[in-house]
Amino acid sequence: MADSLSLPWDAPDSLAHRQRERAENFPVALRALPRRHREHLHSVYAVARMIDDTGDEAEGDRKAQLQELRTDLDRIWLGERPTHPVLRQLAPTVRECDLEQDLFDRLVEANLQDQQVSRYATLEELLGYCRLSADPIGRIVLRVFGVDEPHCAVLSDRVCSALQLLEHWQDVREDFLAGRVYLPLEDLAAFGVDEKALGAQVASKHLRRLMRHEIDCARALLESGAPLVGELHGWARLSVAGFVAGGRATADALLRTGGDVLGQDASPTRAGLARHLTGILLRPSGRWWA
Incomplete structure (x- = not known):
């Protein structure tokens, strides 16, 4: 080069x-x-x-x-x-x-x-990482469309942090084999999951319970930011609706595994993405949650 x-x-x-x-x-x-x-x-x-x-x-x-x-x-x-x-x-x-x-x-x-840093003790620490790795993307996208209202940036941060968490939950085994654990250590302890279990071919009973908990938390964070769509218009609205729809479809795919994110595919489907995107765009103004 x-x-x-x-x-x-x-x-x-x-x-x-x-x-x-x-x-x-x-x-x-x-x-x-x-x-x-x-x-x-x-x-x-x-x-x-x-x-x-x-x-x-x-x-x-x-x-x-x-x-x-x-x-x-x-x-x-x-x-x-x-x-x-x-x-x-x-x-x-x-x-x-x-x-x-x-x-x-x-x-x-x-x-x-x-x-x-390859481990995070708490969810708050992990969200601090998301504020560096994910939230800036959403704010950049808003600025590309000329949106700079502070309350929109706050909602965007929630959506982007949730998307980052959902991506981590898709890649638990891959990240572990690369030497990184994004699952909060306090949650591993609370659910009785040994870190070594993250490298298995199939998730243990305890890990499946933990993952269902983490998926629900990420989905709740996503929905807390979803009202952003209702604040936007035109192409900005379509683009952000796409982010939210992608997050919902990913959460659906993760939930379909029953928490076994190690042994089952957690990829969202195009049909699921299209269904969520259509639902978001057609939903009456002021109602942007699931």
Whole structure:
């Protein structure tokens, strides 16, 4: 690579990036948007994905590479030209949508935290991590659509934190094998689950009970933020409805496992996503919960 940053992939339009984007909650309803909004969200997604890939997959000193990436990001707000092409594509979006540097700094900080923190004692500690790793994405999306009301940002944070939790509950075994446990340690203890059980092929009775509890908590958090949809209009409403629908469909898939997230597939179905999205968009104003 000609650029100085040693990052996992070169450009936001790479096939691998597009395939991963289609597989995750972030781009729900993306293809229905006007090109201007779609391209802004593509550029944001590309940077968020690059930051995560650097923290999770980069060879060598990941902390140093994340710091280097943050320095390159800083150039956008300093009026300078970033080194990496993914960041150069973000620069016009930052200017046109007036995106705050702090939101991207928090994404980098989340990945720096991942390099040294692999366990969370309480749910509150885990939600603190979500405030770095997930909540900025929702706030960026709102700004892309010109929404900057504080109460909308608060509701968005709840939706995004819930989506992050649901993603963790889908990946319990994968995370454990990678050396990370996102289930709060106090919950493991309360439900009598030994951490080693997270690496099994099938969830134990105690783990299934714990996972049902965690799924219910994440779903309640999602629904507490769902009224955001009713605060929005036009394309912003469609996009955020897509986030909420994706979360509901994921919660459904997790619940179908009966808590056995180790031995059963917890992937949401397209039919479930479509059903929730339609229900959200057609629901009378003021009623946005399930």
